[in-house]
Amino acid sequence: MGSASRAVSCLCCPCKCLACGLFSCLCSILVSLLVTAGVLALILYFIFRPHMIAATVDSAALTQFALAPNSALSYNLTVAMTVRNPNKRVGLYYDGVEALALFEGQRFGYAPLDSFSQGTDAVTELKPGFHGQQPVQGDVTAANFRAQQSAGAFDVEVKLNAKLRVKVWAFKVPGPRARISCPISVPAPGNASAPAFQPTGCKVWF
Numbered sequence: 001m002g003s004a005s006r007a008v009s010c011l012c013c014p015c016k017c018l019a020c021g022l023f024s025c026l027c028s029i030l031v032s033l034l035v036t037a038g039v040l041a042l043i044l045y046f047i048f049r050p051h052m053i054a055a056t057v058d059s060a061a062l063t064q065f066a067l068a069p070n071s072a073l074s075y076n077l078t079v080a081m082t083v084r085n086p087n088k089r090v091g092l093y094y095d096g097v098e099a100l101a102l103f104e105g106q107r108f109g110y111a112p113l114d115s116f117s118q119g120t121d122a123v124t125e126l127k128p129g130f131h132g133q134q135p136v137q138g139d140v141t142a143a144n145f146r147a148q149q150s151a152g153a154f155d156v157e158v159k160l161n162a163k164l165r166v167k168v169w170a171f172k173v174p175g176p177r178a179r180i181s182c183p184i185s186v187p188a189p190g191n192a193s194a195p196a197f198q199p200t201g202c203k204v205w206f
Contacts, residue, residue, distance in 0.1 A: 053092075054084040055202040057158060057182045062189045065154055067136070067145045073108050076131040077101055079158055081182065081202075083126060085118040091167035092118045094178070099128035100159040104141045108134040113160075126160070152194035158182040160202075176206035 057079060064076040079099075085092050094116050101109030109130030116124055136142075148154045159182070164175030182202035187194035 051086040053178060053180070053204045054086055055081060055160065055180045055182065055204055057081045057184050057200045057202065059199070060156075060158075060184050060186045060197050062154065062186050064131075065186075065189055067142060071135050071137070071142065072133050073103065073136050073145075074133045075101075075108055077109060077156065077186070078127070078129045079184075080125065080127050081158070081160070082123050083118075083160070083180070084123045086121060088120050089168070091120055092175070093165035093167065093172065094118070094162040095165065097160070097162040099126070099130075100161070101130045102157040102159065103136065103154065104138075104144055105157075106136050106141065108136065128158070128160075149188055152188050152191045153185045154188060156184055156186050158184060164206075178204065178206055180204050 059080045061078050062076065063078075064074055066074045068074070079101075083094075097113040097115060099109075099111040099113055100107055101111075109132070111128040111130055113126060113128060118124055136145075145154075160178075160180040162178050164178050166173050166175040180202050181204075182200060184197070184200045187197060
């Protein structure tokens with residue numbers, strides 16, 4: 001009975017049967033493409049095994065870091081850091097690179113950096129510099145500034161942001177946006193008794 005009904009339906013509306021057949025065919029092709037893409041992605045992952053970028057702040061110095069009564073922060077901060085691509089089969093391109101400096105969660109410094117590329121298992125040295133004057137907000141921030149000044153070192157966060165492109169063989173494909181955060185303790189300027197700066201590892205996420 002069911003077969004007879006479908007036959008009658010097809011005879012009455014052959015376009016409907018053709019559309020159903022095309023839809024079924026397209027679904028099968030789409031599923032096959034998705035499965036193939038998934039298998040290829042898995043194979044490429046096991047071949048290349050991408051690793052997370054590594055970054056370290058090797059040195060940092062403050063020649064000026066003063067908070068005026070009007071809450072204007074005058075600063076001169078220099079930083080030397082290294083960024084490493086640990087991948088042995090994947091090259092990286094860094095575009096739109098920017099460095100930020102923050103105190104108590106408030107940005108006080110900004111430094112655009114040149115785009116750069118890294119071959120496999122390569123290390124790049126970056127030296128962002130921040131200098132100028134920037135107002136900071138809040139009595140708590142001012143109190144923490146005075147406390148850290150008395151302690152002889154300031155807790156500063158240096159951030160690095162960049163848009164990645166990934167090179168696999170001769171192909172370059174868009175990658176994620178890399179965000180690097182480096183919380184560092186920098187000796188206060190003019191404090192000879194302050195402990196020397198210690199190289200500090202950074203956190204990286206995408």
